[in-house]
Amino acid sequence: MNDVNLTLTMLAAVLISNSLVKMIPFAVPAPLVQISLGFMIAGWFNHGMTLNPDLFFYLFLPPLLFLDGWRISKESLIRDRIGILVLAFVLVFMTVFGLGHLLHWLIPAMPLPVAFALAAIVSPTDPVAVSAITRRVPLPPRLKAILEGESLFNDASGLVAFRLAVALAMGGSFSMASAGRNFLWLTLAGLAAGVLVTRGLLLLRNAFVRRWGEEPGAEILFSLLLPFAAYFLAEQLEASGILAAVAAGVTMSYAELSGNALAATRTQRKAVWDTLQLSLNGLMFVLLGEQLPAIFRGAVQVVQETGHHNPAWLLVYAVAICLALVLLRFLCVYGYLWLRRGLSLLGANHDTGQANPRLVLVLSVAGVRGAVTLAGVMTLPLQLPDGSPFPARDLAIFLASVVIIVSLLMASLSLPPLMKKVKLPELHRRQGQEELADQAARQACVQSVAHTLNELIEQNPDVPGERYAAMANRVLASLNQDRDDGKAAEDPAEQDLEQRMQMQAIAAARNAVFALARQHQISDEIAREKVRLLDLIEVRMS
Numbered sequence: 001m002n003d004v005n006l007t008l009t010m011l012a013a014v015l016i017s018n019s020l021v022k023m024i025p026f027a028v029p030a031p032l033v034q035i036s037l038g039f040m041i042a043g044w045f046n047h048g049m050t051l052n053p054d055l056f057f058y059l060f061l062p063p064l065l066f067l068d069g070w071r072i073s074k075e076s077l078i079r080d081r082i083g084i085l086v087l088a089f090v091l092v093f094m095t096v097f098g099l100g101h102l103l104h105w106l107i108p109a110m111p112l113p114v115a116f117a118l119a120a121i122v123s124p125t126d127p128v129a130v131s132a133i134t135r136r137v138p139l140p141p142r143l144k145a146i147l148e149g150e151s152l153f154n155d156a157s158g159l160v161a162f163r164l165a166v167a168l169a170m171g172g173s174f175s176m177a178s179a180g181r182n183f184l185w186l187t188l189a190g191l192a193a194g195v196l197v198t199r200g201l202l203l204l205r206n207a208f209v210r211r212w213g214e215e216p217g218a219e220i221l222f223s224l225l226l227p228f229a230a231y232f233l234a235e236q237l238e239a240s241g242i243l244a245a246v247a248a249g250v251t252m253s254y255a256e257l258s259g260n261a262l263a264a265t266r267t268q269r270k271a272v273w274d275t276l277q278l279s280l281n282g283l284m285f286v287l288l289g290e291q292l293p294a295i296f297r298g299a300v301q302v303v304q305e306t307g308h309h310n311p312a313w314l315l316v317y318a319v320a321i322c323l324a325l326v327l328l329r330f331l332c333v334y335g336y337l338w339l340r341r342g343l344s345l346l347g348a349n350h351d352t353g354q355a356n357p358r359l360v361l362v363l364s365v366a367g368v369r370g371a372v373t374l375a376g377v378m379t380l381p382l383q384l385p386d387g388s389p390f391p392a393r394d395l396a397i398f399l400a401s402v403v404i405i406v407s408l409l410m411a412s413l414s415l416p417p418l419m420k421k422v423k424l425p426e427l428h429r430r431q432g433q434e435e436l437a438d439q440a441a442r443q444a445c446v447q448s449v450a451h452t453l454n455e456l457i458e459q460n461p462d463v464p465g466e467r468y469a470a471m472a473n474r475v476l477a478s479l480n481q482d483r484d485d486g487k488a489a490e491d492p493a494e495q496d497l498e499q500r501m502q503m504q505a506i507a508a509a510r511n512a513v514f515a516l517a518r519q520h521q522i523s524d525e526i527a528r529e530k531v532r533l534l535d536l537i538e539v540r541m542s
Helices: 002-023 030-044 053-071 074-079 081-106 112-121 127-133 141-169 176-212 216-236 241-256 263-305 312-343 357-365 371-377 393-419 428-459 465-479 492-518 524-541
Strands: none
Touching (some): 002 263, 030 263, 030 393, 053 141, 053 216, 053 241, 053 263, 053 371, 074 081, 074 141, 074 241, 081 112, 081 141, 081 312, 112 141, 112 371, 112 393, 141 241, 141 371, 176 216, 216 263, 241 524, 263 312, 263 393, 357 393, 371 393, 428 492, 428 524, 465 492
């Protein structure tokens, strides 16, 4: 019962933290407030929550990464694919190798494989934490898109590298050829598992819906279970469950463009997933604060083994890790831009502004750590195969936790002054796509209403055509949110006809928007926004 009370208290802390963030007059990242509340909860309860590392990882990460893959703009991924891949893979391996050796040099009591594992798990970035910091200081759109795309893939590359390092720490042998084959299998099999599971289950679901109809509650539960199914199959194949969850989310986003789901399903599903994302992200940071006291005590013991009896060395280590992470990011980004200019592989984009050292520094500092780092480091084994404690486990968890906090503080303090002198570009491309989507939706509405009007006049020649024309005008006015002074239909039969005309017009507009997205004339992000507005109108009218 005490664990249940503790869990409910942490959920309440997530709710309170979001209220506190809005009440505080200056910008404070929500994760920092949640960590503070978790620390207070640890002092209130007599014992902390005992975590099963594998269960913790399995429950938290698949749905969060699935949602990232589902909602991220695919247009941005394709446009900035080279830069994103450099940050997501090249930078991760630079971080594992460089920071791993630095950690082993700073803390001799931490074996090199454990140092590599810690370096790997602090390499993934967290866009949720970045958006919490920059809600009052907006980043350039393309810079934000690069951060989101990077986080989608460096979660996977960092966790795969972490898994290899942990296996080495558990006594496994290492060879470059074996590690390369292992990485390829983890990556390719994980991606394939995510795509195949999602497509297979969607085919079964679509066949069931065509035969027996769609029920929003069941559809929502289906989407919630999907990432766990992809993750489970990949893990059974000894592939990357994380990549499977990401691939499942991306596959789900493309399947969504078919427009087969009901408006009520999409509306309710978004609300459920938003709540789940808020709860899981918040719980992870509250849990971090709740675990800090116990982790700190274990970390102090390890530091004392190195000859440093002052616990302040823990903070020194954490700051050194954060500075090294920022430096590595700066060198990687600047080196990539220098190489790109030298080889003339890519031209400048008119809506992003010219790259400069200030923007490179913004991109370096904005790479804060968060939920994935916390979830991953908690999965460090408790024991080695011989039954002895896993070396420096508490210290690694504590340093990863403090790196999250320090990186959040560093970004929240440095980004506002850095962004003051950055001129945000005008969003010509996005505005053009929004206008194209609106124009296509309006044309589809008019054509649908005209088609329905002609059908009604042909099927009911005895009814004056003016009545149906007035009905069509009211429908178009309501969909365009214009004021309509016409008198609403009083006959229930006419009301039903008018509602049917409205529903058909909304369906036509939605199909037009989805068609533009499938043809890559607008981004899937804009398509989701426009379809959501149409769904809300339909739900309100039904």
